[in-house]
Structures are given as structure tokens and as C-alpha cells.
Amino acid sequence: MSASLPSGLSDTDLAAIETVRRLAEKTLAPLAASVDENASFPSDQLRSLAEIGALGMNLPEQWGGPGLSALALSVCVEAIAAGCASTASALTAHFLATDAVLIGGDDRMRARILPKAATGDMLGAFALTEPRAGSNPADMRCTALKTTSGYHLSGVKHFISNGGLADFIIVFAVTDPAAGHKGISAFLVEKGTLGFTASQPEKTMGLRGGHVFELSFECDIAAENLVGPEGSGFRTAMKVLDNGRVEVASMCLGIAQVALDAALGWVKQRMIGGQPLAGYQGIQWMLADMATQLRAARLLTEDAAAKRAQGMRFSQEASMAKLFAAEAAGRIADVALQIHGGYGFVRDLPLERHMRDLRIMRIYEGSSEVQRTIIARHLINQ
Ligand SMILES: Cc1cc2nc3c(=O)[nH]c(=O)nc-3n(C[C@H](O)[C@H](O)[C@H](O)COP(=O)(O)OP(=O)(O)OC[C@H]3O[C@@H](n4cnc5c(N)ncnc54)[C@H](O)[C@@H]3O)c2cc1C
Structure with missing residues (x-):
């Protein structure tokens, strides 16, 4: 189930989100288990994303992008991660590189690299x-x-x-x-x-x-x-990482939403002691905590994306979003697996994959400890 959309999205944003969500569900999700199993780089998936213009989603129209808002970019990255986390990670690494050219480079370099990167001709x-x-x-x-x-x-x-x-x-x-x-x-x-x-x-x-x-x-x-x-x-690297951290938070939302949806589906059909698992208060409270943490992570991510869209400084907001979303998503996936019992532990279901995919979110683009250090530095120097 896709989460409801934040307000303030343009028609261009909405059209892009619909196209990306459809591709993520129909093309990326069915291949995610085999990408993981075979550790295969998702070249075909990136090509499919390139065909709908998603490889330049972080770029302005001048340089070959579709002119999406930062909020829409975040929703699209979330949808792609919900479909296939490996594909989302390769894509957002590509965004780090093109953001660096956009932020640090001059127009000659931008013209040389960005249009080709937006069409997927350059990774x-x-x-x-x-x-x-x-x-x-x-x-x-x-x-x-x-x-x-x-x-x-x-x-x-x-x-x-x-x-x-x-x-x-x-x-x-x-x-x-x-x-x-x-x-x-x-x-x-x-x-x-x-x-x-x-x-x-x-x-x-x-x-x-x-x-x-x-x-x-x-x-x-x-x-x-x-x-x-x-x-x-x-300076360029730090600015790029501000953007990247919002994208990592967005990936976390996508994977955590899939895990929560799986848990909700499971508790309604799994019968224990003559009633669905959903009937037990202990399980209901787990679900309530998962949904609340996911909502809080979503709001922090939207806040950081909104500040990015307004051209405001958003390093602290990006760190808060990344820190909270990465830690919350890890807990959500863990509880979703717990709710599935032994079935969650076997590889026929994607729960264990979600846990493994999420583990790096607390480490890369600045570990949770580094995010806390950045947030504290902002607090102290305010
Ligand atoms: C799958 C994957 C993809 C990656 N992709 C990229 C990429 O595309 N580009 C790129 O440049 N890098 C990439 N990285 C690197 C990643 O960003 C680093 O691994 C990460 O920044 C942590 O650095 P480190 O591994 O050297 O750990 P260390 O810096 O050695 O940290 C070890 C531990 O010490 C903690 N620590 C460090 N400093 C402090 C402190 N001051 N206070 C308290 N604790 C502290 C850390 O939080 C961590 O838990 C990737 C890594 C992985 C695993």
C-alpha cells in the first residue's frame, strides 16, 4: 500500500509519482528477490527507470531533469526502494554524482555530463x-x-x-x-x-x-x-550529502512501509488459538508503534525535503530525517519479521531481506553516530 501523498505537489510531480510507482510495482518488485539472491547489479531495472526519466529526477529541466520538487523526488525514491532496495541504492549513488556536478561544477561540465546522466547514457x-x-x-x-x-x-x-x-x-x-x-x-x-x-x-x-x-x-x-x-x-561533498541523506531517509520509508504492510496482511490471516493474530492486544500494540514510528519518520523526511525545496539550509533536518528514519525502519522491519514467526526467518518471504537491506542505512552517508554529532553541533552553535 502506498502512503498518502504530502500536499503541495504540482501536476508534473503527481504524474511522475504515478509513473514511478507503477514501474516499481510492476517491474522492480517482481525482480527484487532474484537481484538479492544472485547479487546481480540491476542494470535492466536502471534502464527501465531511465526510460521514464527517473535517472535525472534530481536535476532541473535545464540539465535534462523533469523539474520535480524535492518532495516528489523523495516520494519517488521511496516507491523505488519499496520495489527494490538495491536498485534504489544504485540510483541514489548516481544522484550523488550528478548532484556533485550540479552543485560544484560549472556550466561547461554540467552540459557535458548531466543531460547524458539524466537519460541513463552515463552512470x-x-x-x-x-x-x-x-x-x-x-x-x-x-x-x-x-x-x-x-x-x-x-x-x-x-x-x-x-x-x-x-x-x-x-x-x-x-x-x-x-x-x-x-x-x-x-x-x-x-x-x-x-x-x-x-x-x-x-x-x-x-x-x-x-x-x-x-x-x-x-x-x-x-x-x-x-x-x-x-x-x-x-563543501560540495557536504551539500551533496544533505540531499543524499533525505534520499536515504526516503528509501527507509519505502522498505519500512512494505514491512508494515506485510505484517498487517499476516496478522489478519494467521490464526492462533482460534483467532487471527490481529485479535491479540500485544500484537496490536506492536502494529501501533510501527505505524507511529513510520509516520514520524515520514514527517521528518517531508520537513527536510520541504526545506530543500525552499532553498533553505537543511543540514540539521536532513540529519534528523536520516537518523530517525534509518533507526525506525530497522525496528519496524525487525518487528514485522517477529510477527511472522518462523516464516519471517525463511527466505521464501522478503522480511529477512528487508532487515538486511536496511542495516546499512544506519551506516552509509554518515552513520547514526555522525548524524547525532551533526545535530548536536547545530544545537550548540545556534
Ligand atoms: C554498501 C555501502 C555503500 C557505500 N557507498 C558509498 C559511496 O557510494 N560513496 C562513498 O564515498 N562511500 C560509500 N560507502 C562508505 C560509507 O559511507 C562508510 O562506510 C561510512 O561513512 C562509515 O565509514 P567507515 O566504514 O569507515 O566506518 P568508521 O568511520 O571507521 O566508523 C566505525 C564506527 O565508529 C563510529 N564513529 C565514528 N566516528 C565517531 C564519533 N566521532 N563518535 C562516535 N562514534 C563514531 C561510526 O558511527 C561507526 O559505528 C558505502 C558503504 C557501504 C557499506
Whole structure:
């Protein structure tokens, strides 16, 4: 069951949401179990999404997007995650890359990359994390030293979604070691660049179709592939992650809604002691808590998306939405599995997959601990 829609959506938003929801139900959901089982990258699913314009949903019309509001984007990401979480994760990793070009790049770079990324002719990846720098990316070791024709990029990035498959990767590297996070710059690295290699995909607990790679760079990069001015990379990354955190929260809503719907269906048909499970107050209270947590997560996500749409600062709201939605969704999926008893534990039903897919939501794009740190920093510095 799809959740009711927030108010204030335009006709364009509503039409896009209907198209995305239909595709998610008819095309993505039936394939989600096999994507997980085979750990197969959802290329065909991304192609189907590209055909309806969903690969550019985060972009304005000028750069090939459909001109959706941030609220509509959030509802669409939720629907895609409800259909197939691995597909949603690969898609939102692509959004991180195109957001970085949109936010940090100049018009020449935007024109070169974004229209092709919007049609799915180019897949993107966003490479910030390193083996020794995850929660605190300012500790990164990757360097980009100036050469006569541009930069020499040297270093390793870790856990990069889409990394080994992408046509372009936004890579963050230190250009001025003395300047701390203000010495970090972003670079566009295109597929086929000499000196770039990718590992095999990591074997992950969940989101098994959303492949992550270790990437090594020993590459010469043209000066025109610097994204924005030197030293602006960290600021760009943080702005991109504000958007990304709302998208992670939206994914959590989609998966948690599916888990709650499954639990509601189950309690009505599962007979125990001569009555449906739904008749027991202990179960009713579980359902009430699940629905309340999901509603609270939804409102926080809508609040962050609304502030994003208004062009206001929304770092704190994005962190609150991501923190709460990721933790609530994990609890909701866990209780939904509990309500299914042993049937929830077997792989014939998707409950255990939802739990595995949700586990990373508390870790990537800033762990729950990092979100709490950001929220506290805003409170203290207000
Ligand atoms: C499936 C997957 C996809 C990913 N996709 C991408 C991607 O596309 N691009 C990208 O750049 N990265 C990506 N990542 C990396 C991800 O963002 C990092 O794993 C995450 O930021 C955590 O970093 P870490 O793994 O190095 O953990 P660490 O930073 O080593 O953290 C370990 C633990 O310490 C806690 N911790 C850290 N600092 C503090 C503190 N100050 N106070 C209290 N606790 C703290 C953390 O919360 C965590 O629990 C992905 C990771 C995975 C697993």
C-alpha cells in the first residue's frame, strides 16, 4: 500500500509519482528477490527507470531533469526502494554524482555530463570514503598534485557504490595538505582513464545488487575535470550529502512501509488459538508503534525535503530525517519479521531481506553516530 501523498505537489510531480510507482510495482518488485539472491547489479531495472526519466529526477529541466520538487523526488525514491532496495541504492549513488556536478561544477561540465546522466547514457559514482577515512572524510589520504596539464590523482577509495561500473566518478582528493578540509578538491574521472582500476564488488550483507567497489587511482586528470574551484570539494561533498541523506531517509520509508504492510496482511490471516493474530492486544500494540514510528519518520523526511525545496539550509533536518528514519525502519522491519514467526526467518518471504537491506542505512552517508554529532553541533552553535 502506498502512503498518502504530502500536499503541495504540482501536476508534473503527481504524474511522475504515478509513473514511478507503477514501474516499481510492476517491474522492480517482481525482480527484487532474484537481484538479492544472485547479487546481480540491476542494470535492466536502471534502464527501465531511465526510460521514464527517473535517472535525472534530481536535476532541473535545464540539465535534462523533469523539474520535480524535492518532495516528489523523495516520494519517488521511496516507491523505488519499496520495489527494490538495491536498485534504489544504485540510483541514489548516481544522484550523488550528478548532484556533485550540479552543485560544484560549472556550466561547461554540467552540459557535458548531466543531460547524458539524466537519460541513463552515463552512470555516475561518488567517491569520498577511503579505507582509513569514512566517518571523518577530512582525514583522506588521496592526493591530487598539480602538473603542467592538470593534476596527478593518487590514492584509494573504498566502498564506492557503482564505482567499477560507472561512466564517471566524482573523486575527492587533497590538493593543499596545509589547508585541512579547505584543501580538498573534487575531480571528474571518466571511465577508461589510464591508471584507474576497480576491485571485484564487495560481498555485502544486504543491498546485494547495489555493488560497491574499492577504486585505485594513479591517473593524470585534465585541469578541466576539476569540479569547481580548488579547495571547494569538501563543501560540495557536504551539500551533496544533505540531499543524499533525505534520499536515504526516503528509501527507509519505502522498505519500512512494505514491512508494515506485510505484517498487517499476516496478522489478519494467521490464526492462533482460534483467532487471527490481529485479535491479540500485544500484537496490536506492536502494529501501533510501527505505524507511529513510520509516520514520524515520514514527517521528518517531508520537513527536510520541504526545506530543500525552499532553498533553505537543511543540514540539521536532513540529519534528523536520516537518523530517525534509518533507526525506525530497522525496528519496524525487525518487528514485522517477529510477527511472522518462523516464516519471517525463511527466505521464501522478503522480511529477512528487508532487515538486511536496511542495516546499512544506519551506516552509509554518515552513520547514526555522525548524524547525532551533526545535530548536536547545530544545537550548540545556534
Ligand atoms: C554498501 C555501502 C555503500 C557505500 N557507498 C558509498 C559511496 O557510494 N560513496 C562513498 O564515498 N562511500 C560509500 N560507502 C562508505 C560509507 O559511507 C562508510 O562506510 C561510512 O561513512 C562509515 O565509514 P567507515 O566504514 O569507515 O566506518 P568508521 O568511520 O571507521 O566508523 C566505525 C564506527 O565508529 C563510529 N564513529 C565514528 N566516528 C565517531 C564519533 N566521532 N563518535 C562516535 N562514534 C563514531 C561510526 O558511527 C561507526 O559505528 C558505502 C558503504 C557501504 C557499506
